[in-house]
Amino acid sequence: MTDPRPHLPSRRRRRAALPALLLALLPLPGMVQALDLRFPAPATASGERREALTSYNIPTGPWQAGSIPVTAAEGVFDQTAWKVAAPGMTTLQILAPLREQIAETGFTTVFECETTACGGFDFRYGTDILPEPQMHVDLGDFRFLAARRDSAQGSDWLTLMVSRSADTGFVQLTTIGPAPIGTPDLTVSTKSPFDPSATPTAAPVTETAAPAPLTPLAAALATGQPFALDDLVFPSGQSTLAPDDYASLRDLAAWLAANPAATVELVGHTDASGPADANIALSLARADATRAALVALGADPARLSTRGAGPAEPRADNATPEGRAQNRRVEVILTSTR
CATH class of the missing domain: 3.40.1000 (Protein Transport Mog1p; Chain A)
Structure with a gap:
């Protein structure tokens, strides 16, 4: 039989002959x-x-x-x-x-x-x-x-x-x-969509459960914000982490395991008391100690970098004891998702 559409390019004829490969239905008036x-x-x-x-x-x-x-x-x-x-x-x-x-x-x-x-x-x-x-x-x-x-x-x-x-x-x-555009089709092909011989194979569609609420740590990392590991305890003037089961480190290790492509930076901070150079060195040493504790919990050391900020990034007033206590901290921030 003669093709009644000889004026159509060959690619368009193939599409017309294979409706299963249409990328979208032609719209009816007003739709x-x-x-x-x-x-x-x-x-x-x-x-x-x-x-x-x-x-x-x-x-x-x-x-x-x-x-x-x-x-x-x-x-x-x-x-x-x-x-x-x-x-x-x-x-x-x-x-x-x-x-x-x-x-x-x-x-x-x-x-x-x-x-x-x-x-x-x-x-x-x-x-x-x-x-x-x-x-x-x-x-x-x-x-x-x-x-x-x-x-x-x-x-x-x-x-x-x-x-x-x-x-x-x-x-x-x-x-x-203003109206539903249409649920994207979950039918996919193992071949290129431009291959006219491709036959889509329907995949079962299941309801997606609502995601669990993000923990404060995960929420901060997801938005690129630093998260302070405020439960960490360092003796005054020392870089050795006091022995304890720190919830923040367990949470961070679990987050790293659940996000294997992510890398983070651990940043140590001090208050403004004492020489700046000594504070920078102390803050870096505390970040390094935090990194070692995470590695002990199974974190990949290659995904953990450290930095010492010293007193340069305060989050409270250094003029009060309470403010200085808040400024002495180690924070984690997402650096990449590779």
């Missing part, structure tokens, strides 16, 4: 076109967050002058993260096919950036990301995209955050608009 992402490798949903009606700030520019430019959006909110079996694939190789699918459903990219151009650490921690281990962002290798699509109902927005660990890709899709 918002659904968004069904297909990944370039097998993917597993790892977390989600949904709200029936809310407002949300869409990042539309890089971190600059202490903030991220945003556009306010309102509507149905959906945020889903996936882990992608992508050993050897770059973040661009993961993002590129998703970006093409987004464009084919009518979205126009408003802002796109990569790691340093985004603003690095400041952009990542100024952006709404599902917590580890649901979504992992390597501070040295991530890509972000924001896109918009207008319809009779209003404007739909979406953002993509793509990053990776040594052998796994991570993708977070956030959508918000």
Whole structure:
């Protein structure tokens, strides 16, 4: 039989002949076109967050002058993260096919950036990301995209955050608009989405349990803030950690075990009493002693760096005994998620 569509390019004919490979359904008049992402490798949903009606700030520019430019959006909110079996694939190789699918459903990219151009650490921690281990962002290798699509109902927005660990890709899709854009399709293919012979294999979809509330330590690290290990006890003027079962060290060791790609810095602080040089040396020695205690609990020493700040970063008034006591501390801060 003669093909009734000889004017179509061969690639478009193949798509028309294989509806299972359509990236999205054609919209009916007055309807918002659904968004069904297909990944370039097998993917597993790892977390989600949904709200029936809310407002949300869409990042539309890089971190600059202490903030991220945003556009306010309102509507149905959906945020889903996936882990992608992508050993050897770059973040661009993961993002590129998703970006093409987004464009084919009518979205126009408003802002796109990569790691340093985004603003690095400041952009990542100024952006709404599902917590580890649901979504992992390597501070040295991530890509972000924001896109918009207008319809009779209003404007739909979406953002993509793509990053990776040594052998796994991570993708977070956030959508918000006046009507549900459509639950992203969890059907994935082990072949490239551009291979017309690829046959998607349906994966069972299970309900994602609500994430457990973050501990204060995990919450601080997730937002790039230092967390003080306030239960540590050092005898006056000494760098030796007093023997005890410190809850803060157990919590930090457990957090490091649950986040194997993360590295942290332990920073020692002193009050302003005495010579500055001696205080800096003492603060570093106390940070080193804290590191040794964590290693004894099973932490990888290669993931723990130390620094002595001395009296340079007080958190209270050094003029009072109470303030000086608060200033004598060891803090932990996230340095990378490799």
